[in-house]
Amino acid sequence: MHSHNYRTPEPLQDQVVVLIGSSASAVDISRDIATVAKEVHIAARSVEEDKLGKVPGHENMWLHSMIDSVHEDGTVVFQDGNAVGADFIIHCTGYKYDFPFLETNGEVTVDDNRVGPLYKHVFPPALAPWLSFVGLPWKVAPFSLFELQSKWIAGILSNRIALPSKEEMAKDVDAFYSSLEASGTPKRYTHNMGILQWDYNNWIADQCGVPSIEEWRRQMYIATSKNRVLRPESYRDEWDDDDLVLQAQQDFANYLT
Incomplete structure (x- = not known):
């Protein structure tokens, strides 16, 4: 994975900043920058047309559709037709899974940000239980979910909990991927859980014999x-x-x- 270490440049009083992305981190960073920058412009992939324009509560922040083009003189052209001269462009676009240290002879791959095949986002069927992943799901309340994943793995490695057969796990993975495809969910959203995390958490809690999420x-x-x-x-x-x-x-x- 890679992330961005963010530090506000000094000074920003006369600067125009463009942020790419509109999730929680982008919201926080844009609010912080808006207190010192001349202008903040946010490029969002998924935004309703009536939400475009000046952001409520801020006199120097605007929401745009995604970027169409960026030019050598710093001009940023958005798909909604607006253009600004940017001094800084900050990518708040999330993470890419990358495991350059892991050699599995092709049993586990990263394809369009899908790490797979993985049973319940944790175990590759061909290498279970000796290889497992903690922390892949995103758009989640992370700590409780990752703790449950860790308890499940520990229970399996100590023979207190049994995994299905490799064939059964592979079938489960195939069914999961087919459901994503049928619903039109892009492959890169394989580990995006959101509201589905609670059923996932409670399923693992049941496997571990511990109480469900409050x-x-x-x-x-x-x-x-x-x-x-x-x-x-x-x-x-x-x-x-x-x-x-x-x-x-x-x-x-x-x-x-």
Whole structure:
């Protein structure tokens, strides 16, 4: 995988910044930059036409369709026809899976950001249980999901939990890939879970014999997603989830008794 180490250039007061991407990290970075830059322009792949234009709550931030072309003089032309002269372009486009250290003789490949074939995003059928992956799913609440994956792997390696046969795992993977294709889901979204993560978490929890994910965790995730749409300028600072916080505190108290 590769990621971007972000540091605000100094000074930015007279600079025009273009960000590519509109997910959570891009929202946070654009808000931060907008406090010091002259203009911030966000290029988003999936955005409704009526959302294009000035971002509510900001006088110097605009939302555009994806970039059509970039020119040597710094001009950035968007697919919506607008153009700006950019001083900086920041890629907030996510991650690419890459395992240059891993040699599997073709049993595991990365194809259009799909790591596979993997049973439940973890075990390659031909090499299970001796090779496993933790942390591939994205658009998830990561820590609880990755903890469950780790418990499942540990249970299998200690012979407390049994995997299906290699043939059964391969059939499950094929069925999963076929369902993605039938629904029109691009291959690069194979590990994109979103709301499906809760069923996935609870399936692994059942395999491990541990309690399912608490309902307040799921509701907090949904509330955060809605809050980011309703309050793009302050979604990390303003909340209406006191009841969920109270449920979480009550659950945490159980660990201390």
